[in-house]
Amino acid sequence: MKKLENLQKQLGYEFKNIKILNEALTHKSTKMPYNNERLEFLGDAVMDLIVGEYLFKKFNKIAEGDMSKLRAALVNEKSFAMMAKELKIGEYINLSLAEENNGGREKISLLSDAYEAIMGAVYLEAGLEKVREIAINLLEICYPKIDLTNLVKDYKTALQEITQADFGVTPVYELTGSSGPDHKKEFEIALLLNGKEISRATGGSKKEAQQTAAKIALEKLKK
Amino acid sequence: MKKLENLQKQLGYEFKNIKILNEALTHKSTKMPYNNERLEFLGDAVMDLIVGEYLFKKFNKIAEGDMSKLRAALVNEKSFAMMAKELKIGEYINLSLAEENNGGREKISLLSDAYEAIMGAVYLEAGLEKVREIAINLLEICYPKIDLTNLVKDYKTALQEITQADFGVTPVYELTGSSGPDHKKEFEIALLLNGKEISRATGGSKKEAQQTAAKIALEKLKK
Known part of the structure; x- marks a missing residue:
């Protein structure tokens, strides 16, 4: 797990319990006794709240319907895969040989799942504020211009x-x-x-x- | 807004800014310049995370698919309306006369929306821990036995x-x-x-x- 040091540097967070980061990086294809599906479930809800709150505060006038559309544009597989690539998560995912040969490290769904799982893991260990700091930073790197016309209303x-x-x-x-x-x-x-x-x-x-x-x-x- | 004191007692939380509680209780039928839709958007994500995390920690073995099913059984209009009734939210909702005459105070959707909006309001003002304490307490009152066989697997x-x-x-x-x-x-x-x-x-x-x-x-x- 030595190599996970780089990922943690990129993330800006050092795990106290490295096992949880390892779990977040473990795809179910490995058939290990644990995989990242449970952490992904948690991370998904964490991201919904973080991005929802970000939009709520950034756009204090727009209606709920437009906030939902904006969030849908930011909180999805494609978007999470972008953030995963920003962190080079693909290099660290544990997956089966078959999945590896099948281009698993570049798959949008695998990258997105691992990203959500990592956010779930940071949340569990360090709480909402830390994961918010990391996730919003990545969001703003991937989407330098967040507004309705840009993201939704074409x-x-x-x-x-x-x-x-x-x-x-x-x-x-x-x-x-x-x-x-x-x-x-x-x-x-x-x-x-x-x-x-x-x-x-x-x-x-x-x-x-x-x-x-x-x-x-x-x-x-x-x- | 005097009467909101009772609701706050029931809730176990006193708002610093009572306006935000009032907004959470305001249905769009009032045609006021504000209503509870934005807070509901936020509260919805808050509840997803709180209940998701609760299940994640309570059932540390079950698979993601079953956690999702459990959450779906707990996080929905019907369930939120139960919690709203526990807090007697119906008595405090601001709504139009037409909606009032139409049985609005007892409507599942109105009660559920107001409940989510109040949870969003508590979150904004007091943070995740306070709203978790309130929401989990209500959840356990409304669902004394939370398990898969009970809630999902029939x-x-x-x-x-x-x-x-x-x-x-x-x-x-x-x-x-x-x-x-x-x-x-x-x-x-x-x-x-x-x-x-x-x-x-x-x-x-x-x-x-x-x-x-x-x-x-x-x-x-x-x-």
Whole structure:
């Protein structure tokens, strides 16, 4: 377990009981009497709370629905695997030879599980504050810009993917009007599919009006 | 807000900032500039962690899958509404007249949301340890016997519901054998559906063997 020193340095936390870190790194394929599934269960809840609280405090105005969307964008396998890579966790995972030959050390799910398990292990041994410090630091490294537009609300892209797959067409956005003084202009955008207007919206910028129009169109198409 | 004193006594926690408790009790139907949805978002994650950790420590042997099932049995609307009733939260919720006339104070969803929001509020103001103390105390009042067989593993009932809905038949359990000395007897049970054997299992009691046989049958039927 000598080599775990590097991981602990990277993590910024030295375990008192190195066995718990070892358990967090042990994939079930090893068929050992212990593996990281229980710690992952705990770490998953730890991360939900830490990221939820982070968003709650960072965005003290946004509605619950948007907080949930933001958290879903940050708390998922892909995102945890990024953080695992940041810590080079792949190098330290204990796994079976078969899983190893199967590219296990690079697998998103294995990396994500091990990351959650390590966070669970730090939580158990050092408490919420320590694990929060580590996890938020990694979160901000992996996501330097956390905001709704960036992470969630790209309705235009979402809509285009759907209309191309379902109808083979791309939405067209037409500026149908603008109003108000220069410093507070409002733009009106119509969204057309195959020449037919699907939705219309206004916004403080063309991009904003387009996003809103795309959002309305998405809701209509879902029905 | 005078009357909130009773709720705080019941809770065993006095808020420094009573506004946050008031927010936790405010349903969105009031159309106030604030409501309890954000605190509920936070409280939901708090409860997941608290109950998850409780199960992790109480059952240090059971597998992750069973811990998840146990948690799902304890962390849900119905369960939170029970705890809300224990605290008489219904009396303190702020809601619109329409919602009030609609039986809002007794609604499972409203009670559950307010309970989660209050746990979120205690967490924000007093931290994880205080909210854990309150929540686990209530959990143990509402669920005096927390174990897998009690809360989760009624495979016989689950199987019967499925076979009756899908095939219009009820499973039959037949004792096909028993072995071992009296103080350590093993029973073998065959599970029949329409006279055809679906599964067979052994256990330390007939009930246990029946449950295992039902579990195997459930897995087979899912495929």
